[in-house]
Amino acid sequence: MIKPDAPIHPTTERDESAIVGKRKVTARDQSLEGAPYVITTRDIAERLGVSVSTVGRALADDPRISEETKFRVRQAASEMGYVGNRAARMMRGASSNVVALVIPDIRNSFYSTIAHELSKNMEAEGFQLMLSETDDDRMVELRHLRELSANRVAGVIIVPTARPHADSVKLLRTVPHLQLLRRHPSLGSQWFGVDDHEALRQATAHLVTLGHTRIAYLGGPEELPTGAERLRGFRSALREGGLPDDAGYTELGPPSSVEHGRDAVRRLLQGRDAPTALVLGSIQLTLGVLEELSEQGVKVPGELSVVGFGDEPGFSWWGPGLTTIGLPIQEMATGCALWLMRRLKTKPSNDGPYTSVSPGSLILRGSTAPPGGRAPSRSD
Amino acid sequence: MIKPDAPIHPTTERDESAIVGKRKVTARDQSLEGAPYVITTRDIAERLGVSVSTVGRALADDPRISEETKFRVRQAASEMGYVGNRAARMMRGASSNVVALVIPDIRNSFYSTIAHELSKNMEAEGFQLMLSETDDDRMVELRHLRELSANRVAGVIIVPTARPHADSVKLLRTVPHLQLLRRHPSLGSQWFGVDDHEALRQATAHLVTLGHTRIAYLGGPEELPTGAERLRGFRSALREGGLPDDAGYTELGPPSSVEHGRDAVRRLLQGRDAPTALVLGSIQLTLGVLEELSEQGVKVPGELSVVGFGDEPGFSWWGPGLTTIGLPIQEMATGCALWLMRRLKTKPSNDGPYTSVSPGSLILRGSTAPPGGRAPSRSD
DNA sequence: GCAGTTGGTGCTAACGTTAGCACGGAGTAA
DNA sequence: TTACTCCGTGCTAACGTTAGCACCAACTGC
Structure with missing residues (x-):
C-alpha cells in the first residue's frame, strides 16, 4: 500500500522486460522481489496485452468495451490484487470520499x-x-x-x-x-x-416548581456558545420563578473535565447557605459530580436535588436514578x-x-424533590 | 478543497491572462468567479514570475533557494491561502499520513x-x-x-x-x-x-475462594479469540477450585450487545438452582447486566455476586460498587x-x-461476597 | 462495390508535485 | 584571458488515472 522507496526506473527501461512464468517482470519488479509492489492499471494492461485506457474503461464498466474484454480485465485485476489509487483519481478532478x-x-x-x-x-x-x-x-x-x-x-x-x-x-x-x-x-x-436555552430553562423550572430557591448551576464557560445559551436558559427560569438572576451559585469551567466537576461540586457544598439543588450543563461535569456525591455520601434528593445533563449508561442506576436532560443525539x-x-x-x-x-427533553427520575423533603409521587 | 467541476481549460489558454488588480486572472478563474478555487504552486509561480520548481523548493525549504525568494514565496502562499495537495505528493512516491x-x-x-x-x-x-x-x-x-x-x-x-x-x-x-x-x-x-485467560481466571478464582460453587459466565462467542480465551480462563479457575468444568452456567453471545446482556442475565436467574455468582466477559454485556439487575432489584451481593468486565464510569457507583476486571487500555x-x-x-x-x-487487574469493590452472606471485611 | 455508420480499442494530455538535469552568471584560481 | 566552480533558477519527466480524440475493422444501406 505504501510505495517502497526503491530506485526509480524510467519508463524506457520497462521495455527490457522478460516473461517469467505468467507475469511480465520488469526491472522495477526485480529490484523489489518479495516487497509489496502496488499493482497499477498498467500492470494489468501489460499482462493482457491491451492498453491502459482499455483497462481503465473495463474497470469503470464503460459500455464501449466488449463484455469479453471486461471479463478478462476484471479477472486479472482480481487475481493480481489491483486496488485503484484514489490519489490519482483525485488529481483528475474527482473529489475524495x-x-x-x-x-x-x-x-x-x-x-x-x-x-x-x-x-x-x-x-x-x-x-x-x-x-x-x-x-x-x-x-x-x-x-x-x-x-x-x-x-x-x-x-x-x-x-x-x-x-x-x-x-x-x-x-x-x-x-x-x-x-x-x-x-x-x-x-x-x-x-x-x-435548543440549549430551552433545555436548561425547563430543567431549572422543574426545580423552581419543586420549591427550590437556592439553585446552583455548573456548566461550561460563557465563551462557548453552548455554555452561554445554557447559562441564559438557567437564568431565564430563575427570573420566571421570581428568583433573582444572581441567586444562582454558578460555577463555570472546562466542560470536558470530569475532575473539574468533582472540584466544583465540592466547593459548592462547602459554604454556608449551600444550594439545595444543582443543575448541570455538560455530560463530563455530570459524571464528575455523580462520582463526588457518591463518595461523599451526600443524600440525594434529601440534601441536594440534582438534574444532570445527557443520559449516559449509569445515570439511571445512580443513587435514586438521575433526573436529567435527555438529548436527541x-x-x-x-x-x-x-x-x-x-x-x-x-x-x-x-x-x-x-x-x-x-429539543432536549427532561427525563424525570428520583434525584429531584422539594428542598429537604421526600420525592413527591412521580407521574411518569 | 474539492475541485469544482467547471469546464477544463487547456494550458495554452492560460497564457491569455490579464492583470486585474494584483493578481493574474486566467480564463479558468473567470469561469469560476466566487467559487472556491484551489490554489496550486503554479498560481504562486505565475504571480511571482518564477517557476513552479522554485516555488516547490522554496516551500520545502530547499537550501539551493535564496532566502529572499523563499520569503516572497511563503508570503504569497500564505496570502493566497495555498495548501499543498497531498494526493499529488503521494503520486510522487510519498506515503500518506x-x-x-x-x-x-x-x-x-x-x-x-x-x-x-x-x-x-x-x-x-x-x-x-x-x-x-x-x-x-x-x-x-x-x-x-x-x-x-x-x-x-x-x-x-x-x-x-x-x-x-x-x-x-x-x-x-x-x-x-x-x-x-x-x-x-x-x-x-x-x-x-x-491476557484474557489470566484476567478471567483471577476473577473467577476470587469467587471460588469466597465459596461459590454455582458460578455463571456470560461472555462473547468462542468464535472470537478473546471470547475463547476468557472462557478458558473461567474454566481453568473452576477446575483449579475443584469444581466441574461444566458447573458453569455459561451464556455466550454477541459481545457488543447491551440488550443481550439483559436477556441473558434474566434467563440465568430464572431457573431453579440459579447461580450465586456471575462473571462477565465484555463491557457491553456488563452494562446490560447492571441495568437489568438494578431494574429487577436483585440484591447484590446477597442474592448474587457479580464481577464485571472493564471499568466504566458508573461501575463504581452501581449498587454496592462493582468488583470488576480493570484493563490497561x-x-x-x-x-x-x-x-x-x-x-x-x-x-x-x-x-x-x-x-x-x-495484564488485567481485579478491582475489588462491594459486589462480591460469600454465597448468600454479607461482604467480608474488605482489604483494599 | 462504395460511402457511411458503429463498435472496440489505442494514443495523448492533463491533474499538482517533485527530482534530475541543464543552464547562465558571478566569482576564483592559474 | 581561460578554465573551473558554485549558486540560483528553469525545464522536463514522472507518478496513476481518466477523458477527448483518432483510428481501424466490420458491418449496413444503397
Whole structure:
C-alpha cells in the first residue's frame, strides 16, 4: 500500500522486460522481489496485452468495451490484487470520499455516539470518516484543519472551539462544512444543534416548581456558545420563578473535565447557605459530580436535588436514578450525515443557510424533590 | 478543497491572462468567479514570475533557494491561502499520513479510549486517524479495508472480526498493520492484547475462594479469540477450585450487545438452582447486566455476586460498587501508537513478529461476597 | 462495390508535485 | 584571458488515472 522507496526506473527501461512464468517482470519488479509492489492499471494492461485506457474503461464498466474484454480485465485485476489509487483519481478532478469529524474528545460518549451514527450513515454511501480531536485547543484545531485540507477531505463536521483561529476560518471556507452543537458566526450558517436555552430553562423550572430557591448551576464557560445559551436558559427560569438572576451559585469551567466537576461540586457544598439543588450543563461535569456525591455520601434528593445533563449508561442506576436532560443525539447525528451526504452529492448551489434545532427533553427520575423533603409521587 | 467541476481549460489558454488588480486572472478563474478555487504552486509561480520548481523548493525549504525568494514565496502562499495537495505528493512516491483504526463500535468506551490515545499520539507526529466501524460484520470489514486500501492509508490498527474474509487478509498484507485485542493467525503476528485467560481466571478464582460453587459466565462467542480465551480462563479457575468444568452456567453471545446482556442475565436467574455468582466477559454485556439487575432489584451481593468486565464510569457507583476486571487500555493504546509510529518512520525491515500482552487487574469493590452472606471485611 | 455508420480499442494530455538535469552568471584560481 | 566552480533558477519527466480524440475493422444501406 505504501510505495517502497526503491530506485526509480524510467519508463524506457520497462521495455527490457522478460516473461517469467505468467507475469511480465520488469526491472522495477526485480529490484523489489518479495516487497509489496502496488499493482497499477498498467500492470494489468501489460499482462493482457491491451492498453491502459482499455483497462481503465473495463474497470469503470464503460459500455464501449466488449463484455469479453471486461471479463478478462476484471479477472486479472482480481487475481493480481489491483486496488485503484484514489490519489490519482483525485488529481483528475474527482473529489475524495473522506469526511472529517472535528470534535473536542471522542471519549465523551456524546461525541462517540455521533461518530458512530455518522460512520454508519456514510459507509452506506461509500464515504470514510476521519477523526480529529481538538481537546478544545484552537491551535490543535488549526493543525487538524490544515492536515484535512491538505488531504482534500470532501466535507467537515465540526464542533468548533470557543474562538477558532482566523486561519481555521479561512480553511473552512474552502470546504463544505457543518457546525455541530456549538455555533460560531464566523464559520458560516450551516448548523445542527440543540435548543440549549430551552433545555436548561425547563430543567431549572422543574426545580423552581419543586420549591427550590437556592439553585446552583455548573456548566461550561460563557465563551462557548453552548455554555452561554445554557447559562441564559438557567437564568431565564430563575427570573420566571421570581428568583433573582444572581441567586444562582454558578460555577463555570472546562466542560470536558470530569475532575473539574468533582472540584466544583465540592466547593459548592462547602459554604454556608449551600444550594439545595444543582443543575448541570455538560455530560463530563455530570459524571464528575455523580462520582463526588457518591463518595461523599451526600443524600440525594434529601440534601441536594440534582438534574444532570445527557443520559449516559449509569445515570439511571445512580443513587435514586438521575433526573436529567435527555438529548436527541442519534437523530442529530443522522440529520448531519444526511445533510452532508446530500450536500456532497448535489451541485454546491444549495449552499444557503441551514439550521436545525433539536429539543432536549427532561427525563424525570428520583434525584429531584422539594428542598429537604421526600420525592413527591412521580407521574411518569 | 474539492475541485469544482467547471469546464477544463487547456494550458495554452492560460497564457491569455490579464492583470486585474494584483493578481493574474486566467480564463479558468473567470469561469469560476466566487467559487472556491484551489490554489496550486503554479498560481504562486505565475504571480511571482518564477517557476513552479522554485516555488516547490522554496516551500520545502530547499537550501539551493535564496532566502529572499523563499520569503516572497511563503508570503504569497500564505496570502493566497495555498495548501499543498497531498494526493499529488503521494503520486510522487510519498506515503500518506493517515492511519486507520478498524474496530467493531466506537460507542464502546473501550474503543473510544483507544481512539483517543491513538489520535493524541499520532497528532504529534503529523498523522491523521481514519475511523472504520465493522459492527463485527466481516463484509463491512472488507468494504472498509477496500476503501482504506484505495486511499493508501499508511497503516492499520485492527480489532478483527471472528473470521476475516480472505480478501481482507490479502489487503492487509500490503499495509503495515497491527492487531489489537483479538488475534487472528491469518492476519500476521503483530499483536497488542490483554491476557484474557489470566484476567478471567483471577476473577473467577476470587469467587471460588469466597465459596461459590454455582458460578455463571456470560461472555462473547468462542468464535472470537478473546471470547475463547476468557472462557478458558473461567474454566481453568473452576477446575483449579475443584469444581466441574461444566458447573458453569455459561451464556455466550454477541459481545457488543447491551440488550443481550439483559436477556441473558434474566434467563440465568430464572431457573431453579440459579447461580450465586456471575462473571462477565465484555463491557457491553456488563452494562446490560447492571441495568437489568438494578431494574429487577436483585440484591447484590446477597442474592448474587457479580464481577464485571472493564471499568466504566458508573461501575463504581452501581449498587454496592462493582468488583470488576480493570484493563490497561491507555497503556495498550499508547503502546500501539508508538509501535506503529516507529514502524512507519523506519524502513520496513523490522517487520518481525511482535506481541505485547498486558495484564488485567481485579478491582475489588462491594459486589462480591460469600454465597448468600454479607461482604467480608474488605482489604483494599 | 462504395460511402457511411458503429463498435472496440489505442494514443495523448492533463491533474499538482517533485527530482534530475541543464543552464547562465558571478566569482576564483592559474 | 581561460578554465573551473558554485549558486540560483528553469525545464522536463514522472507518478496513476481518466477523458477527448483518432483510428481501424466490420458491418449496413444503397
